[in-house]
Amino acid sequence: MNAVSFFRNAFAGRKLATAGFIWLCLIALAAISAPLIAPFDPLEIDPVGRLAEPGWPNLFGTDHFGRDTFSRAIYGARMTVIIGVGSVIVALVAGGAIGMLSAYFTRLGHFLMRGVDVLMAFPALLMALVLITLLERSVFNTILVIGVVYATTTARILYGMTLKLKSEVFVDAAICSGAGHTSILFRHILPNLVSPLLVQASFIFAFAQLQAAALDFLGLGLPPEVPSWGNMLSEERIYITRAPWLLIYPGMLIVLSVFSMNLVGDALRDSMDPRFKDDIAGV
């Protein structure tokens, strides 16, 4: 099953998931063309126009520095995509490599998977907090920390799946026809893992948003000057009654995006290879 038809099957007859997918496309569009869409500089401070109500020209109002909330939200979409895609890449590449290699080379696997067990003894948020203590606040480090946390679960899931695939007849056939380890791993096993990896990626993307927002809120995530939805909520939280728009818009954006990503993941999981269905626990 190729990725395109897998996608098409997944969304057939699922209106909510399709809506979620369209929403995510809009977020991606906003992220790519942020400088074109945003009417103002997201960092420009205007003390006179602070805490302006939503209207014209500030569609979502302004914050306590007088910065345009709409423009910040658009640039926040950019951070959302960067954090999400970055964490997914770190988690899937690191976790995927560990999981697949461990299942394929059993002796190495015994050693590596014990290490994964040890890391999984740390609850997810606690591990993120510990790692962040050792690093400076930056976009890259936030991605790294969240990616590492989800690399452990990814490793465990892919370990199980690769073990199942390894005992399939087509792998025996490949070995018999003289295929090398690289060829078996990349040409015979990996293509079968594409759809589970896509499902896992969408759930990691969703979790990563919530984790990143939580870290921002605790003052341990992205640097405070970076316009992300989490930072917007964190900085403006004391204005919740005086200027409610400052918390409603970024909050709703987070909820809608995470919800959409979960819906997409759920739809993809339901149309996934039945052999692996029980392996991925999303929402």
Add this chain to the structure above:
Amino acid sequence: MLAYTLKRLLTLIPTLLAASILVFLFVHLIPGDPAAILLGDTATPEEVAQLSAEMGFDRPLWIQYLLWLGNALKGDLGTSIFFREPVLSVIGSGAETSILLATMTMVWIIIIGLPIGILSATKHGTWIDQITSSGAMLAASIPTFWLGLYLIMIFSVTLGWFPSSGFPSLSDDGGITNLRYLLLPSLTLAAPNAALIVRLVRASMLDVSREDHVRTARAKGLHPSRVAIKHIFRNALISVAAAFGFTFAALISEAVVTETVFSLPGIGRLVVQSILRRDYPVIQGVILVIVVLYMVINLLVDLAYARLDPRVSLK
């Protein structure tokens, strides 16, 4: 069962030891002299030299680890830079809040999550199922701190029904009624977790309902509600009960955000504040305590699971 218990215990110990090595190395990964890091900025060179000698910071790393582990096993986790008190008693002072919060949260998760999950599964495929399971997914997509801020705004600031922050101990004035301070925080923390339980109850009931014994029960003409409760739910409950255990273990650390929003004097907020204060002995101690608790609870859940479902220990 005994063999399974022993096997699980034997795998727990090396994992615990490895985790403790990571926790130990934590202080050494921070750039600078570990003794100076543990004592903070205000320490005199004499104090630094004294602690250095006590902890053996000039000796090989593995001897330092053994010294540290020995102390930790005796309950000596060092001294907090900020509080100037033993780390263990600092952690202990947050324990009441954290345990009560986690317990109340579990109560909400069970009260809210179980019935909705059962409803969703028994009405599988109908609009009720669609609304409840999408609703659960939506609830799991809400950042807890955002939900908490709005609960404070609505129920504390506007309506004035519940206090917005803090938690006096149950032994203070007010006694058991002080639990009202934990009502909003526990609901906040319960929301995403109850949502996960709804999805899980639904999924595992649907799994069980495809099994042969359920078809037999239906075929012999049992009432559908009796099949749902006695045949499907009771069997699905095994994996749900395990999920309750894992959730409880995770709540202690997941509460970090909620405790910060509601300014609760729990272990979670202690972690965040210690990170911001660079109080490394407390961070190290809390991590160790939480990791040990987390692993022990997970082990107990696994054992209980094997007891409930004998197929597990035979694998």
